[in-house]
Amino acid sequence: MENKDIIRLQKKISKLYKNIKVSSKEDCVVLKGELDNWSDIVNIGLMAASTKKFYGVINEIKLKGYKEAPMRISDIKDNEYDGIECDVLIVGGGIIGSAILHEFSKYNVNAILIEKENDLALQASSRNDGCIHVGIDLSNKSKKWYYLNRSLEIYEKLANDLKINYRKDGQTIVFTKNFQRLLLPFLKIKAKENNIKEVHVLNKKELEKLEPNTTPYAKFAVKFGNGAVICPYNMTIALAENAVLNGGKVFLETSLLDINMEGDVIKSVVTNRGTIYPKVLINAAGVFSDKIAKMANDQFFTIHPRKGTNAILDKKAKRYLSNSSIAVLGSSANHKTSHSKGGGVVPTIDYNPLVGPTAHETPFREDFTTDIQAINEVMSKHVSSMPKLSKNDIITYFSGIRAATYEEDFIVQKGKWTKNIVHAAGIQSPGITAAPAIAEDIVKFTQEVLNTKFTKNPKFSYKRGIKNPLRELDNETRNKYILENPDYGQIICRCEEISKGEVIDALNRPIPVNTISGIKRRVRAGMGRCQGSFCEPQVLKIISENKGISLENVKKKGNGKVLVGDIKDGDSNG
């Protein structure tokens, strides 16, 4: 970078915005000032990144009148983990952190993952559509594509090894205008460049046969056979659980509060549960990854949170749903930027149709609220690919926050200034897909930082000791399980057919949980059309009995208790 790049950018920005100061920090650009509109702040960051002249964009422009909400942290304050030393400390229990812990558990490395919430995958890793993408929309010069391409080679086997369902339905782009055929040669070249296998052009007849419920205005379609779906949060949990069985450690409700530096070296990490002394810190902190980088004097990028909302429909709506993930060209939820694939209608791994997502910039890093506008937006956009979709079939909806950088690419690298930090930051879509290969490289970079070569963990195994959901078994096998343990024959969740035995198993897995939402995510009790109206009290009772927690102290999620006390007449026997 030369000084004239800074001057040029300053000029460009000054034409549009007043009082924004552009400066440099080595080869990074630093933006400072104060503005009224968040979208302007994001826009300036994107302008800086689009010059491609800088190593990174540090956007410190403040939003007028906005005081950034502090990171949600656990109420716990103790010294449980004080003084612990380890080889690597991973910050963040999303799919990236969990995949990294899992990768480390293949070696003789003392690795610890800290997660601020009381369960894994509570943020972006559970708040997405679960698509394994093929990467047609990505530049093959991007890290996004690089890691996606490598991960696709290993994903299906990894999922199978971990007993996580992986369904290769493919992804279909529907075209509604004949002139769009002109795009086909380019699409084919792009597919070849991006190493995408199984590309099929479907004429109207073939499309109607494969996807009878898509729009009658379809002229033709392109199907990418390699596209797949998984359950993103159960993949995350499986990676972490398997890592724990192989020697990795997971500390929940442990928030990183500060980092103690000594020159350009991290000495220790302060948490709400004591100070931990790692040799290397791995930054997989999602929307907070730039904050962690800053604490470690290694911030060369900035996260601008981008919110997305998805709607989940009743399984019954499957009858008129697609057999693959499907989207109409031009129905993209965000025309302006090509940073989000635009979403579509996805038959999830559990066969609920999922519609979405939206994409809206926001200063709030942990704002998971939903709005009716977003629901209307996803439904009206995707009704173009699936005309029979109906708002009446929606059973739930949720929002997530993408950890986008201004470069709109992943950051997977060793620290720029700090010696013993490795970043896996700025991970947004296709992060679920890219996680396994990212984890491999993080281990590689860690070896470089430590100037060592890790020896293999001879006891490593993919075993997780969990059963398939009983509803998926044949009668004979199911019967055998019930004879061994009658709790497997007592159905407590009617919508998803989940037994009491499965709930008890989920409470006692390698990373134990004791919240209603933790159970819901692991076994699907409460995921169905009644949304827990019937099974929530049953799950609450089972948690209470098995974990020795009183009924009123059982939590739905976080610190949210379901019950507030006894009735007036008191003296209940539960």
Added chain:
Amino acid sequence: MVIVMDKYDVIVIGGGPAGLAASKSACKNNSNVLLIEREAKLGGILKQCIHDGFGVTRFKQKLSGPEYANLEIEQLKKEKITISLLTFVTKIKKLESGFILTLVNREGVKEVFGKNLILATGCRERTSKQVFIQGTNPAGVISAGTAQYYINILGKMPTKKCVILGSGDIGLIMARRITLEGGKVIGVYEAKSTPGGLTRNIVQCLNDFSIPLYLSKTVTRVFGEDRLEAVEVCKVDERMQLIADTKEIIKCDALILSVGLIPENELAESIEVEISKRTKGPKVDQTLMTSVDNVYSCGNALHVNDLADYVSESGEIAGKNAALNKVNNRNLVKVTVDDKIAYVVPSHIDTNKPLKDIVFYFRSKNVLENKVLHICVNDKQIYTKRFNNIRPPEMERVVVNLGECEKIEKIVFKLLEVIK
């Protein structure tokens, strides 16, 4: 090894008031009956309805839900009947001669055969997301039925200070119940301009306890990350559109929803029983047989009732007819309604089945005064009944003899003005 499957004339799915009555009447008509219930005790939702007002028609006395259920259960136990508790039907397979059901319980997985099926599977509550409440997803957003379970069965309070959305009967009853147990109900909010519950419940549950009822107001948003901290309410117009600048934030720790019930018909749909868009229950003829031969529907699975007494009555009709069922050719005539009537059950009449004294249930779409119900067969008026006051929450029941009508081709229900 050949496993001999248990065989029954009639299998009843669901041990609530509809299933209990259906089982009993099928037994009384000499059928070999299996009653399947997924919970540990019979009685269905009645078990948690400890308020009174049940049984006025059926038992000529005011009973609580559990008392009503116990009377039914005692009577049923006099019959020779097989009862399978804590048992869940995972699959129904339709054969020429009947149905094979896959059952799961603590003893294992087994299959049973039934010639006739009665679906008495009840209903479920609409959720906050089905009425598109936005915001966070905290603890403290629960359906009125779940709140009722926590208070009446577990003896635990789910709230100290709450807002209730929806003036359906369960919502009203829970407003009183929470108040009696020391909780504070800030108000019952109803999006419609008229209350959703029975008049007696408005009086006895709200007015008697000075709990305010706010009409044309709904909850649009909830606040609070882990536990609910407040709700946003907003006025709505007659077309249920939000009125701008009428938002109000109310601090509370729970939102209790009584926003409608949906008949549970997932098993019915799995064997391709046709479902009515109006009732969300199966289309049935006067014997309560669905569009699938030998499959019957009754109680809240058929359509949402406001009185358990009617639920039992429909069970009785289904049970008796399933027991006496002789397969014959069906000739179904659709019962049509005018624009003032929301629906009529049964939705069809089978002219090849007995036509004497048919029980019809219907609901009006709106609150109406001084109307006359006209029932016309082949455009000829065969029945009239005057209603001074007719309200959607209160289901009406009429018994009509179609036995003397010749060659029925058309049946119409109309609500007309009283001619003075």
